Amino acid sequence: MKWMMGLLFALVANLCLAQAAGEFRPASSNVWDAQYPRIDAAGRVQVRVKAPEASKVRVNFWNGPKLDMQKQPDGFWTVITEPLVPGFHYYTLIIDGAEVSDPGSHAYFGGTRHASAVEIPEPGSTYYSIQDVPHGQVREVWYHSKVTGSWRHALVYLPPGYDAQTDKRYPVLYLQHGGGEDETGWIRQGRANFILDNLIAAREAEPMIVVMAYGYARRAGVSPPDMSGVAFGSPEMLKAMHEMAETFEDDVTQALIPFIDKTFRTRADRDNRAMAGLSMGGMQTFHITLNHLDLFSHIGGFSGAAGLLAPGNRKFDAKKDYNGVFADAAAFAKRVHVLWLGVGTAEAERFRTGIRGLHQSLNEAGIEHVYVESQDTDHEWQTWRRALKDFAPRLFKHGKGRS
Amino acid sequence: MKWMMGLLFALVANLCLAQAAGEFRPASSNVWDAQYPRIDAAGRVQVRVKAPEASKVRVNFWNGPKLDMQKQPDGFWTVITEPLVPGFHYYTLIIDGAEVSDPGSHAYFGGTRHASAVEIPEPGSTYYSIQDVPHGQVREVWYHSKVTGSWRHALVYLPPGYDAQTDKRYPVLYLQHGGGEDETGWIRQGRANFILDNLIAAREAEPMIVVMAYGYARRAGVSPPDMSGVAFGSPEMLKAMHEMAETFEDDVTQALIPFIDKTFRTRADRDNRAMAGLSMGGMQTFHITLNHLDLFSHIGGFSGAAGLLAPGNRKFDAKKDYNGVFADAAAFAKRVHVLWLGVGTAEAERFRTGIRGLHQSLNEAGIEHVYVESQDTDHEWQTWRRALKDFAPRLFKHGKGRS
Known part of the structure; x- marks a missing residue:
């Protein structure tokens, strides 16, 4: 009954507020009947939070404005932003120095917390919306990893028709946050399932399985390293990062892939296995795939790829890096059917420089690859939705008149 | 890179803190490497949040203590609770009047928001933990409802072996939050999937499909009612609640069930269809199943059932209520294979009175049913995990030597 009362009170409160609303309407990313945050057609966001005894409240859009909010007589704090670009905007509220999420927003895991977000629609873009087409299913699976000594959770997209066509096997894309x-990011924030549903319905992409794994890993029996006094970017820090990357590599290749190939009707060979990821996930993808070209033949780095972890973004060395897999361009082109790089033109200088520099280095080395810039989008999910929309149709067409 | 920096800083901060920890350890319900909240073996919870400029911070355990937190010199606020009983404890932080969630906890949807929680282990209880047994999968599905005029999201548990045994059909339990x-509640908070995995592995429960639907609904084309000035518990409010219940009833019977029976290998008859729910979901269950005994033959009310919505918890009338389905006890027993009621002995008076009163009324009317009290548990998930553990093994044994 307590829940119901809370729900009813929330309903009443929200419905009353709705009458006073002007052109602003609740964001699609809100919880049931929450009237705030609200957005208007220009992409302005109206944020509102109850904090009657606070002395300072700010809203912090992670890739956007950081604004002081104004206290109203009723104890609510409000602010309206300038127009934000279409896409998915993480934000937090800072209430007297405490950085917290907004109760009106659904929770989206980012920044190692359940953060808030507003979804600003992109006019005319339906590719990441749910449509009246056959839908795949997203499955939660748990696999035991001897590498980490723990049960690990992953999400798996199964394309439409998977249940019915029991004699059909599918290629697999491993897709990292x-x-x-x-x-959960590629489904909740990225809407990867709807992107795939729509591409498959339009016959632009092959029906495929998409595996989304948890990208953090610590080796079984190993205690967290003592990082006290370790400076950010120091050799000790990079060593810790490297250890996590190598543990995740072993988890993917020794635990996750065997589990997926045992559990689902996959085509379990390198020609039918791809990996891509965004930002850190792009770096992990390059690390894992280029160390395991026996397992992967399609590679995607979305706003993150090789070299970004190296101090000072040192220039990529095609002859030596990744044990020389790029040294022979013709041999590489034979083995790797798709190598994809992309970045948003509104991303921070270091991302654009890093990815463009890699693109240029690959060109100089004669390495066949796809390079796509997303116009006017930042280091955020609109860039990566577009990346997936461009990348997925290129996959698993080897031997089918690859374009 | 921004995400990675945040992650790394968090790692460093957390690892440093870990060294100062005594007997307290991070709750299993925390996000990756978050060191707070922490619990000790007695069930005490140590809460900690950064709010350097706040003047008052409280922690609000929804079924437990509400405590002032103490400001430390480093800008963090801390408190240690008395021992909490084993189970799942929702809480929020109240920072200068703003009720928000704790960044260190995973988010669990409750109270119409993504709330925080700590999981206090129940010594010796493994029935809701992941075990080394075959695991079912939890699938996300989207179905279009003509009743609500919208796409609706549901979670569906498929038992172990579902994919492999393609000639086998399964009974279905509809299970409401x-x-x-x-x-998401029955999976995230309730761990229904692990409870079913363990029961099925022990051959205590029949392999079954479990459907968890979104329990709110508004009819297509209908605007939210104008609730301004409507008092809580008023006839207008009850009317609005009733409309939502009837809309959800139509959604379940006209959209959800047909979708599930089309999408999965169900046994699509009343003998093989059950519904249960907790609190509001129990009331919905009674409403829907007793109006549709052509569709359902197993009914479960967990801390919520008939009559609780009626003003003043008026006494259940077996002769008249629910169109008289209880009037003929023998006929009812023939149609309804399981009628299950339960409540926690530590729940608030109104819950215990309501459920016990219904139990007594059913006894007086000679209605065969199961009544189970959960010892020392409150109106929270430990009660409902136990309810599911008791209820599920009783299902779908009709004609198999029903006990």
Whole structure:
């Protein structure tokens, strides 16, 4: 009854507020009947939070404005932003120095917390919306990893028709989240399932399985390293990162892939296995796939790829890096059917420089690859939705008149 | 890179803190490497949040203590609770009047928001933990409802072996969340999938499909009612609640069940269809099943059932209520294979009175049913995990030597 009362009170409160609303309407990313945050057609966001005894409240859009909110007589704090670009905007509220999420927003795991977000629609874009087409299913699976000594959770997209066509086997894309996010990001924030549904319905992409794993890993029996006094970017820090990357590599290749191939009707060979990831996930993808070209033949780095972890973004060395897999361009082109790089033109200088520099280095080395810039989008999910929309149709067409 | 920096800083901060920890350890319900909240073996919870400029911070355990936190010199606020009983404890932080969630906890949808929680282990209880047994999968599905005129999201548990045994069909349990919660509650909070995995592995429960739907609904084309000035518990409010219940009833019977029976290998008859729910979901269950005994033959009310919505918890009338389905006890027993009621002995008076009163009324009317009290548990998930553990093994044994 307590829940119901809370729900009813929330309903009443929200419905009353709705009458006073002007052109602003609740964001699609809100919880049931929450009237705030609200957005208007220009992409302005009206944020509102109850904090009657606070002395300072700010809203912090992670890739956007950081604004002081104004206290109203009723104890609510409000602010309206300038127009934000279409896409998915993480934000937090800072209430007297406490950085917290907004109760009106659904929770999206990012920045190692359940953060808030507003979804600003992109006019005319339906590719990441749910449509009246056959839908795949997203499955939660748990696999035991001897590498980490723990049960691990992953999400798996199964394309439409998977249940009915029991004699059909499917290629697999391993698709990784960014740093601070988790295995839910590509579905909750990225809408990867709807992107795939729509591409498959339009016959633009092959029906495929998409596996979204948890990108953090610590080796079984190993205690967290003592990082006290370790400076950010120091050799000790990079060593810790490297250890996590190598543990995740072993988890993917020794635990996850065997589990997926045992559990689902996959085509379990390198020609039918791809990996891509965004930001940190892009770096993990390059690390894992280029160390295991026996397992992968399609590689995607979305706003993150090789070299970004190296101090000072040192120039990529095609002859030596990754044990020389790029040294022979013709041999590489034979083995790797798709190598994809992309970045948003509104991303921070270091991302654009890093990815463009890699693109240029690959060109100089004669390495066949796809390079796509997303116009006017930042280091956020609109860039990565577009990346997936461009990347997925290129997959698993080897031997089918690859374009 | 921003995400990665945040992650790394968090790692460093957390690892440093870990060294100062005594007997307290991070709750299993925390996000990756978050060191707070922490619990000790007695069930005490140590809560900690950064709010350097706040003047008052409280922690609000929804079924437990509400405590002032103490400000430390480093800008963090801390408190240690008395021992909490084993189970799942929702809580929020109240920072200068703003009720928000704790960044260190995973988010669990309850109270119409993504709330925080700590999981206090129940010594010796493994029935809701992941075990080394075959695991079912939890699938996310989207179905279009003509009743609500919208796409609706549901979670569906498929038992171990579902994919492999393609000639086998399964009975279905529809399992509803409580008021203020959503379709994710039975998995995230309740661990229904692990409870079923363990029961099925022990051959205590029949392999079954479990469907967890979103329990709120508004009819297509209908605007939210004008609730301004409507008092809580008033006839207008009850009317609005009733309309939502009837809309959800139509959604379940006209949209959800047909979708599930089309999508999965169900046994699509009343003998093989059950419904249960907790609190508000129990009331919905009674409403829907007793109006549709052509569709359902097993009914479960977990801390919520008939009559609780009626003003003043008026006494259940077996002769008249629910169109008289209880009037003929022998006929009812023939149609309804399991009628299950339960409540926690530590729940608030109104819950215990309501459920016990219904139990007594059913006894007086000679209605065969199961009544189970959960010792020392409150209106929270430990009660409902136990309820599911008791209820599920009783299902779908009709004609198999029903006990």
